[in-house]
Amino acid sequence: xxxxxxxxxxxxxxxxxxxxxxxxxDVEAFNKLEEQRxxxxxxxxxxxxxxxxxxxxxxxxxAKGEDIQPLLDxxxxxxxxxxxxxxxxxKIQSRLEEILFGIPNIPDDSVPDGNSETDNVELRRWxxxxxxxFEPKEHFDLGSAKGLMDFEVAAKLTGSRFVVLSGPLAxxxxxxxxxxxxxxxxxxxxxxxYVPFMVNRDSLFGTxxxxxxxxxxxxxxxxxNYYLIPTAEVPLTNLVRDVIVDDEYMPRKWVAHTPCFxxxxxxxxxxxxxxxxxxxxxxxxLVQAVRPADSYDVLEELTGHAEKIxxxxxxxxxxxxxxxxxxxxxxxxxxxxxxxLPGQGTYREISSCSNFExxxxxxxxxxxxxxxxxxxxNITIPEVLRPYMGDIEKI
RNA sequence: GGAGAGAUGGCCGAGCGGCUGAAGGCGCUCCCCUGCUAAGGGAGUAACUGGUUAAGAGCUGGUUCGAGGGUUCAAAUCCCUCUCUCUCCGCCA
Numbered sequence: 001x002x003x004x005x006x007x008x009x010x011x012x013x014x015x016x017x018x019x020x021x022x023x024x025x026d027v028e029a030f031n032k033l034e035e036q037r038x039x040x041x042x043x044x045x046x047x048x049x050x051x052x053x054x055x056x057x058x059x060x061x062x063a064k065g066e067d068i069q070p071l072l073d074x075x076x077x078x079x080x081x082x083x084x085x086x087x088x089x090x091k092i093q094s095r096l097e098e099i100l101f102g103i104p105n106i107p108d109d110s111v112p113d114g115n116s117e118t119d120n121v122e123l124r125r126w127x128x129x130x131x132x133x134f135e136p137k138e139h140f141d142l143g144s145a146k147g148l149m150d151f152e153v154a155a156k157l158t159g160s161r162f163v164v165l166s167g168p169l170a171x172x173x174x175x176x177x178x179x180x181x182x183x184x185x186x187x188x189x190x191x192x193x194y195v196p197f198m199v200n201r202d203s204l205f206g207t208x209x210x211x212x213x214x215x216x217x218x219x220x221x222x223x224x225n226y227y228l229i230p231t232a233e234v235p236l237t238n239l240v241r242d243v244i245v246d247d248e249y250m251p252r253k254w255v256a257h258t259p260c261f262x263x264x265x266x267x268x269x270x271x272x273x274x275x276x277x278x279x280x281x282x283x284x285x286l287v288q289a290v291r292p293a294d295s296y297d298v299l300e301e302l303t304g305h306a307e308k309i310x311x312x313x314x315x316x317x318x319x320x321x322x323x324x325x326x327x328x329x330x331x332x333x334x335x336x337x338x339x340x341l342p343g344q345g346t347y348r349e350i351s352s353c354s355n356f357e358x359x360x361x362x363x364x365x366x367x368x369x370x371x372x373x374x375x376x377x378n379i380t381i382p383e384v385l386r387p388y389m390g391d392i393e394k395i
Numbered sequence: 396g397g398a399g400a401g402a403u404g405g406c407c408g409a410g411c412g413g414c415u416g417a418a419g420g421c422g423c424u425c426c427c428c429u430g431c432u433a434a435g436g437g438a439g440u441a442a443c444u445g446g447u448u449a450a451g452a453g454c455u456g457g458u459u460c461g462a463g464g465g466u467u468c469a470a471a472u473c474c475c476u477c478u479c480u481c482u483c484c485g486c487c488a
Contacts, residue, residue, distance in 0.1 A: 041445055045457045052457090055469040059413035068468085075468050244442085 001100055001363045008034060017106045020324035022115060030099060037092045044085040051078055102212065105359040107324040108296075108333040114323030120336070121323065126307065127316030129340045138343035140274035143169060149275075160272075161264065161279040173282060177257045180284040180309055182390070188305045190255035190286060195235035197258055198226045203238040206364030208330035215265040218279075228261035232285035240289055241364035251298065252289040257282065276348070292358060296333070299355040303335045306351045316340040318347050332357045 007014060007030065015025040054075050061068050112121045143149025148169040154162035165173060184190040198220065204210040204227055209217060220226040229235060236254045245252075260283050271277035286305060290298045303319065310317045322334040331354040338347035 038445080041457090045445065048458090049456060051468075055413075055467095058468055063414070072468055079468075 001359060002103055002106065003358070003362065004096075004100060007100075014106060018104065020107050020111075020113060021104060021327060022325045023104055025103065026099075030096075033092060033096050033099070037089070037096060040085060040089045040092060044082070044089045047078065047082045047085055051075070051082060054078070101363075104329045105327075105332045105356065107327065108355070108357075110321075111327070111333050112321055112323045115325035116323075117326055119323040120320045120326055123319045123321050123335070125316070125318040126311060127314070127340070129316050129342065132342065136342035136345075138274060139341075141343070159279075161277065163275055163278060177282060177284060178388075179312075181255060181257055183309060183312065184255040184284070184286060184305060186390075188253075188308070190253040190305075193236065193239075193254045193256045195229075195232060195239075195256050195258065197229055197261075199229055199234050199238065200225045201227070203234055203241065206238050206241045207234050207360050208363060209234065212329065216263050218261045218263055229258060230262045231260050231283060232256040232258040233287055236285060236287040237289075237360055238364060240361075245289075250289060250291050251294065254287045255284060256287075257284045259283075286353075289361075295355050295357055299333060299335070299353060303337070303353040306337055306353055310337065310339060310350070317350070328354065330354075330356050330359050332359065 002014065011025070011027050011030060015027050018025050054071070058068050058071050058075075061071060112119065114120065137145075140149060140151070143165075144151075146169075148166045150164045150166070151160075151162070154164045157164070181192055185192050201210055204217070209230060217230055218228040220228070235258075236256055239254070240252070259280055261280055264277055264279060267277060275281070286302055288298055288302060307317070307319070317337050317339045320336040320338060322331075322336055327334045334352060334354040336349050337351040337353070339350040340346075341348050
């Protein structure tokens with residue numbers, strides 16, 4: 001959510017920046033509502049003030065043993081007036097909020113113009129796609145041929161857009177997860193984190209999936225408050241929801257491996273073959289909470305961390321700066337990493353790095369200030385697990 | 396699933412429906428004292444937000460004692476619903 005003060009102070013420039021991403025802000029409507037809000041809020045607070053001082057007076061009179069009936073008669077009509085004013089104020093404020101929560105983040109000035117994918121700007125390439133003297137196959141042909149990747153049996157178990165991996169392929173997925181976690185924790189300074197795979201509405205609201213994108217989520221048991229996470233970004237970012245942290249707390253660097261669940265509503269017919277657009281997939285997510293002034297440097301740094309993984313794996317890729325019209329709702333600037341897919345003869349998105357500025361923080365009421373340092377305690381690791389944990393003996 | 400207890404400021408912990416934004420303690424900040432250390436004395440110490448303003452300075456309002464409703468002139472205090480935490484019993488693919 002944008003800073004309401006920014007909208008009050010300089011709505012025109014906000015509107016023109018939002019226009020770059022194809023969002024039309026109704027300036028006139030907002031200003032009008034805002035004017036009403038101000039008038040009614042002042043009136044309401046005046047009435048509250050009157051009630052407070054009068055009630056105090058009644059209390060004091062009673063304490064002195066005076067007759068309070070005349071005073072009670074005086075305030076008789078106050079309650080009704082206050083109630084009316086308050087409900088009017090609530091109505092206007094919730095309308096303002098509705099507008100506010102529906103406004104996407106402002107694209108940074110460095111974000112290229114454009115409306116769609118085709119306007120994204122390539123920044124750099126790494127690696128060269130191999131020259132092959134044979135016809136490369138798609139991953140699903142390779143996997144299916146070896147009997148290690150089975151979409152049919154997954155469809156039987158659940159439905160379309162799921163997969164069963166077997167033997168070395170399942171193990172390779174695990175190896176990738178481990179490799180990424182180890183690289184990010186040991187070389188890039190992230191703190192490994194295990195989080196719930198289900199979150200409540202407040203958390204989804206904090207990162208901006210709700211209220212607008214409910215249909216992209218899997219909810220549990222109808223009207224329950226539990227949703228499967230579409231990305232670990234949700235639990236990780238919400239770690240600091242409603243929290244005021246100390247300056248020393250920053251920067252915070254989290255990495256988590258989780259399954260992700262997406263309904264892929266609206267993408268029917270797209271990428272129906274293979275593992276590219278599944279309802280369930282594994283992801284290693286990086287999230288940093290940093291001081292506002294550092295956020296753009298950190299975006300570059302974090303993108304570099306993601307690139308490092310592809311470099312170590314020897315996978316050619318390119319870095320795209322998404323244009324204003326192609327960025328996600330909460331993002332102020334986004335880089336996509338696109339990896340070369342020999343079977344498709346093209347680069348495809350594999351990773352996405354965004355700076356949300358204070359958009360999510362404000363939504364989630366995450367602020368910074370005071371620290372809470374816990375004392376570390378030693379936990380002995382069972383011997384058989386040590387090989388999987390870099391041979392350390394204690395935590 | 397059943398029975399019970401609880402949720403108050405950075406932390407601990409009081410709190411008869413009005414004079415409690417909240418006693419007391421700890422912590423923290425500043426000052427005094429003490430040749431170091433320890434101790435002692437004094438003062439201060441919630442957040443958010445509206446209006447005003449160039450202002451995150453000041454002034455002046457409002458809101459907040461787990462959350463949401465309600466009763467009342469007045470609610471941390473009374474009533475209802477919900478969430479979470481703790482204890483005991485049951486269940487556990």
